[in-house]
Amino acid sequence: MDVQPTNSELEVLTVLWELGSGTAREVHEELAKTKSTGYTTTLKIIQNMFDKGFLTREPKGQTHIYYSAVEQQVIQKQMLGGFVNKVFSGSSQNxxxxALGNQKPNKDELDEIRAMLDELENKKK
Amino acid sequence: MDVQPTNSELEVLTVLWELGSGTAREVHEELAKTKSTGYTTTLKIIQNMFDKGFLTREPKGQTHIYYSAVEQQVIQKQMLGGFVNKVFSGSSQNxxxxALGNQKPNKDELDEIRAMLDELENKKK
DNA sequence: AATAACCTACGATATAAATCGTAGGTTTTT
DNA sequence: AAAAACCTACGATTTATATCGTAGGTTATT
Known part of the structure; x- marks a missing residue:
């Protein structure tokens, strides 16, 4: 039933989406730039994720190379859905x-959104 | 440092934003429509929230009437900021x-967003 | 006035997540 | 070939959250 990654798991996924793949050590080094937990902590999280099916891996010498088994867009969509329900009582519109109010979009971004709106409107007809 | 409500706390806040105010019992009855935990669980959460400053209250006979001490918009903004950082690497635009892609906005909603975009653009000049 | 039905407060427990220490094995360096 | 430096795996602990049981008091009912 669409198990969602925990915060730490999402951090790992984000690194792997960025890098494409990586060993536990590599993922850890990347995470270490912004937080300071031990290597075995990261490893444990990665192992849990492998067990849950969030990651695949292939052996490489004594170690493993890990890959995300889930697409970023899919996870984002899932988590966004949950968030909208929890925080905005289900109203994407709100x-x-x-989000528009918080952000200070520049002209290009505004136009990108306008294009998206037009596209949605056309699809509707 | 902007302490964010937990999931259960957010549920309580949502009820109070809806009702305006309420006793622990009333909030519990409302929550009981969608989940089934004991009354003392709800009470405990409400007491924690009062201690943390999320709620105010006034005595009424032997009981208390609770009010949210935080605005819905402020909490939403806060939580949205955190969510964008965690899940969308800080990109509101994405x-x-x-969100537009997931939602199926109708014409009115599309126009509402367009109006917002125009407003943002004018403010910029 | 006794009992039932409510209330608050709060400690104890359960559950989930994150963190770490350590054991045991393989490479690499000296 | 001994030591240092890596690796994995996994149990134990810590922390945060959620849940509940129970004690003790007030109001309502019989």
Whole structure:
């Protein structure tokens, strides 16, 4: 039923989406730039994720190379859905308006959103 | 440092934003519509929230009437910020585009967003 | 006035997540 | 070939959250 990654798991996924693949050590080094937990902590999380099916891996010498088994867009969509329900009582519309208000979009970004809106409208007809 | 409510706390806040105010019992009855935990569980959460400053209260006979001490918009903004950072690597733009893609906005909603975009653009000049 | 039905407060427990220490094995360096 | 430096695996601990049981008091009912 769509198990969602925990915060730490999401951090690992984000690194792997970025790098494409990596050993536990490599993922850890990347995470260590912004937080300071021990290597075995990262390893444990990665092992849990492998057991849960969030990651695949292939042996390489004595170690493993890990890959994300889930697509970033899919996870983002899933988590966004949950978030909208929890925080915006299910109203995507309110979330979007709020996000627009917070952000200071530049002209290009505004136009990108306008293009998206037009596309949605055309699809509808 | 902007302490964010936990999931259960957010549920309580959502009820109080809806009702305006309520006793622990009333909040519990409301929550009981969608989940089934004991009354003392809800009470405990409410007491924690009062201690943390999320709620205010006034005595009423032997009981208390509770009020949210925080505005819905403020909490939403806070939590949205955290969510964008965690899940969309800080890109509001990507979150907005993704949300638009998930949602099936109708014409009115599309126009509401367009109006918001125009407003943002004018403010910029 | 006794009992039932409510209330608050709060410690104890359960559950989930994150963190770490350590054991045991393989490479690499000296 | 001994030592240092890596690796994996996994149990134990810590921390945060959620949940509940129970004690002790007030109000309502019989």
């Amino acid at each position: 979330l979007i308006l709020q | 979150l907005i585009l993704q």
